[in-house]
Structure formats: structure tokens, C-alpha cells
Amino acid sequence: MKKTIDLLIVGGGIAGLWTLAKATDAGFRCLLVEKDALGAGQTVASQGIIHGGLKFALGGKITKATEQIRQMPSIWQQHLNGELSPSLNQTTILSKAHYFVPSSGIDSQLVSFLGSKLAAGFTTKVDIHNLSNDYQRITQKPSLYQLHEWVLDVPSLLTNFKQRYGHLMVKHHFSDDHLIATDNGYVYQLDDLALNTRFVLQAAGTGNDSSVFNSTKKQLRPLHMVMVKGQLPKVFAHFIASGSKPLMTVTSHPLDDETVWYIGGELAESGNKLSSLEQKQKAADWLTKSIPEIHWQQMPMATFRIDRAEAKQLNLFRPDDVFIHNQQGVITGFPTKLAFAPRFADKVLELLKIEKTDKKPQTSENVRNNIQLPEVTIAPTPWESAKWSPLDSNPPN
Numbered sequence: 001m002k003k004t005i006d007l008l009i010v011g012g013g014i015a016g017l018w019t020l021a022k023a024t025d026a027g028f029r030c031l032l033v034e035k036d037a038l039g040a041g042q043t044v045a046s047q048g049i050i051h052g053g054l055k056f057a058l059g060g061k062i063t064k065a066t067e068q069i070r071q072m073p074s075i076w077q078q079h080l081n082g083e084l085s086p087s088l089n090q091t092t093i094l095s096k097a098h099y100f101v102p103s104s105g106i107d108s109q110l111v112s113f114l115g116s117k118l119a120a121g122f123t124t125k126v127d128i129h130n131l132s133n134d135y136q137r138i139t140q141k142p143s144l145y146q147l148h149e150w151v152l153d154v155p156s157l158l159t160n161f162k163q164r165y166g167h168l169m170v171k172h173h174f175s176d177d178h179l180i181a182t183d184n185g186y187v188y189q190l191d192d193l194a195l196n197t198r199f200v201l202q203a204a205g206t207g208n209d210s211s212v213f214n215s216t217k218k219q220l221r222p223l224h225m226v227m228v229k230g231q232l233p234k235v236f237a238h239f240i241a242s243g244s245k246p247l248m249t250v251t252s253h254p255l256d257d258e259t260v261w262y263i264g265g266e267l268a269e270s271g272n273k274l275s276s277l278e279q280k281q282k283a284a285d286w287l288t289k290s291i292p293e294i295h296w297q298q299m300p301m302a303t304f305r306i307d308r309a310e311a312k313q314l315n316l317f318r319p320d321d322v323f324i325h326n327q328q329g330v331i332t333g334f335p336t337k338l339a340f341a342p343r344f345a346d347k348v349l350e351l352l353k354i355e356k357t358d359k360k361p362q363t364s365e366n367v368r369n370n371i372q373l374p375e376v377t378i379a380p381t382p383w384e385s386a387k388w389s390p391l392d393s394n395p396p397n
């Protein structure tokens with residue numbers, strides 16, 4: 001059996017999903033293949049923060065990264081409000097703000113930076129009494145700097161794409177052994193179906209390995225995330241000291257009747273060589289320094305390892321922007337951040353439009369029809385599949 005489409009998308013993370021939505025809306029015939037579940041790579045492991053850039057300017061200057069990402073929160077908000085397609089109005093918004101929480105030894109330079117003109121427009125100073133009591137449980141400071149960055153519940157974000165575009169997705173492990181170049185694109189052998197496609201988009205994160213794409217252009221940055229659960233305050237906070245990165249970036253997520261603190265930042269980046277037990281111990285030490293009132297040693301904890309997949313940079317630096325590479329119709333890309341997904345999809349669409357054949361794109365059909373492959377589900381979050389244990393499993397009475 002044969003079928004003809006315009007774009008075969010490999011990977012059901014945020015990059016593949018957003019591109020599927022935009023390309024389908026623009027009239028391209030698309031099919032997305034995902035080997036595990038939607039979001040199964042970095043997307044569902046992300047903290048769901050729609051960054052606006054200031055976090056990346058903590059060193060004291062606005063960089064290229066800050067400029068590029070600055071527009072993202074307002075674009076996302078229009079999608080989340082259902083004003084732009086893809087509508088993301090089924091998404092649970094966990095918080096409409098994130099806060100900088102200075103540690104006690106913080107240098108005055110950073111505090112004055114946060115109050116400076118440079119940071120103006122990114123932050124507002126908020127009296128702690130105007131925030132929920134939860135914030136008074138984590139700091140003695142009379143006021144906090146607020147970032148206007150929304151934090152999303154990622155599984156509910158993915159649900160929007162599945163509901164609207166699920167008929168264009170199948171569970172399948174892409175392999176370029178099954179991809180053959182033709183005069184006007186590629187044929188991909190999908191079980192007993194020969195799929196003719198003009199373009200292939202590799203949005204497979206760590207799986208961007210096709211021989212067409214030179215895999216030396218990929219870098220992996222390992223993270224060792226920490227999770228703590230219990231009756232914790234529901235806060236969204238960057239704990240900052242004097243460095244250019246937050247010590248700990250905390251997002252709060254509901255799990256049964258408890259709250260999970262999912263912790264990234266410097267703790268996760270510097271902890272990649274530690275064992276899980278060592279990483280938990282380090283987290284407990286750092287948390288105790290910031291919030292001594294909570295008995296961290298007695299809280300159930302878990303750790304989670306994941307690689308960030310990005311375009312290769314010198315010295316493993318963090319890339320500034322999305323990355324797209326087109327080689328004869330095989331497009332390989334890294335959004336670099338969840339927040340960059342709209343920009344990533346727009347850039348892929350520019351390529352499709354430039355390289356499009358003279359044929360007018362047709363309205364989306366149910367491409368999955370007649371393909372005997374399973375539906376894709378939504379991946380569980382790291383805290384749903386975690387193995388929990390407190391550091392101190394025999395707490396004193």
C-alpha cells in the first residue's frame with residue numbers, strides 16, 4: 001500500500017507536536033511517529049517554565065539568549081488563552097509567576113542588578129504579604145522579585161495536541177534504514193505501507209541520530225534532578241546566590257494529596273556525577289541552608305537523570321536559540337527550550353514554504369487511516385514513576 005504526505009515528523013515532544021499543529025493548519029499533510037509516548041523525552045521531564053529571559057541574564061548583562069526568548073511568554077499566553085492556533089486552552093497553569101528567592105549570603109551586586117534598569121520590564125518587586133503564605137514559609141525577606149513567567153502542567157499541555165491532532169500520530173520507532181531518497185523526496189517503509197514524503201523532520205531530541213544528519217552536531221548536557229514530596233509549600237522559585245545560575249529552581253506539582261518539589265538549576269547541573277544517594281544528601285544540605293524549618297532528611301526524596309539534547313556548542317555552552325539544519329529535505333532540529341517551541345515551528349514552516357513544490361497544499365486528511373499502528377499515549381511525569389525514600393528512613397521520635 002502507498003500513501004503520500006508532505007512531512008513525516010519524528011518525535012512527539014514539544015518540537016514535533018507544535019510543528020505538526022502549525023504545518024497541518026497551513027495545509028501540509030503530516031504524520032508524526034513517536035517511539036514511546038508523547039513527551040517521553042525531555043518535554044515531560046521539563047519544569048514547564050515559559051522563560052522570559054531574565055534568569056539567563058543573572059550574570060549582569062542581557063545576552064542574545066535573553067533577546068530571543070523575551071517574546072516567548074506573550075506568544076504562549078495567546079495560545080494558552082485560545083486566541084491563536086494551536087489552542088492550548090486545556091492546559092493547567094500551575095503559576096502565573098516565578099520568584100527570585102535570595103539566599104542569606106547573597107552579594108549586594110546581584111540584588112542591585114535585580115533592581116536595576118536592565119532588569120526593568122522583566123521583574124516587579126512584590127511585598128511578601130501580597131503573596132500566598134507559602135512564600136513566607138520559604139523566606140524571611142520582606143519582598144521578592146517576581147518574574148512574569150507562567151509555569152505549565154506539561155501532561156495537560158500535551159493533551160491539547162493529542163485531542164486535536166491525535167489522528168495524525170502513530171506509535172512507531174523511526175529508523176533511517178527504512179528511508180530511501182527519491183527524485184522528489186523520500187519513501188519511508190512503515191510496516192506494509194510505503195509512505196512518500198517530501199520532507200522529514202527529526203525532532204527526536206537525544207534520538208536525532210539519522211545518518212543524514214551529522215550526529216557530531218549534537219551535544220548532551222546531563223542533569224540530575226531532585227524531587228521531594230510531602231505537605232510542602234506550593235512555590236515557584238529560583239533560589240539565587242552570587243553565581244550566574246540559580247542554585248535551585250523549584251517548581252511545585254500536585255501528586256495525590258501532596259506536593260512535589262521538582263528541583264533543577266545548579267543543583268541538577270553540578271550533580272550529574274553523583275550517585276542518587278549523594279545527590280539527595282547534597283539537595284538536603286542546600287535546602288536546609290535555605291529553609292532550616294523543614295526536616296528535609298525525613299521527607300521522601302527521589303532523583304531523576306535526563307540529558308538535555310541541543311545543537312553542539314563550544315565547551316558544552318548553552319545554545320542561545322533554536323537550531324534547524326536542512327539537508328536535502330531532512331530537517332533536523334532542537335528547540336533548545338520548551339519555551340522556544342513556537343519559534344522552532346515557525347522556522348520549520350519557513351523551510352517547508354520555501355522548498356515547497358508548486359502543488360497547493362491540501363487540507364489535512366486522516367493520514368492515520370489504514371495504518372495499522374497503535375495510538376500514542378501521554379508519558380508519565382518523573383514524579384509519577386519515581387521510587388521515593390527519605391534520607392533518614394528511621395527519623396527520631
Ligand SMILES: Cc1cc2nc3c(=O)[nH]c(=O)nc-3n(C[C@H](O)[C@H](O)[C@H](O)COP(=O)(O)OP(=O)(O)OC[C@H]3O[C@@H](n4cnc5c(N)ncnc54)[C@H](O)[C@@H]3O)c2cc1C
Pocket residue numbers: 010011012013014015016033034035036037038039040041042043044045046047048049050051172173174175203204205206207208223225264306307308333334335336337338339340
Ligand atoms: C530536566 C529538564 C527541565 C527543563 N525545563 C525547562 C523549562 O522549564 N522551560 C523550558 O523552556 N525548557 C526546559 N527544558 C528544555 C525542554 O524540555 C526541551 O528543550 C524540549 O522539551 C525539547 O523538546 P523536543 O521535542 O525537541 O525533544 P523531546 O521532548 O526529547 O522529544 C523527543 C521525542 O522523540 C522521540 N523519539 C526519539 N527517537 C525516536 C525515534 N527513532 N522514532 C520515534 N520517536 C523518537 C522520544 O521518545 C521523544 O518523545 C528542560 C529540559 C530538561 C531535561
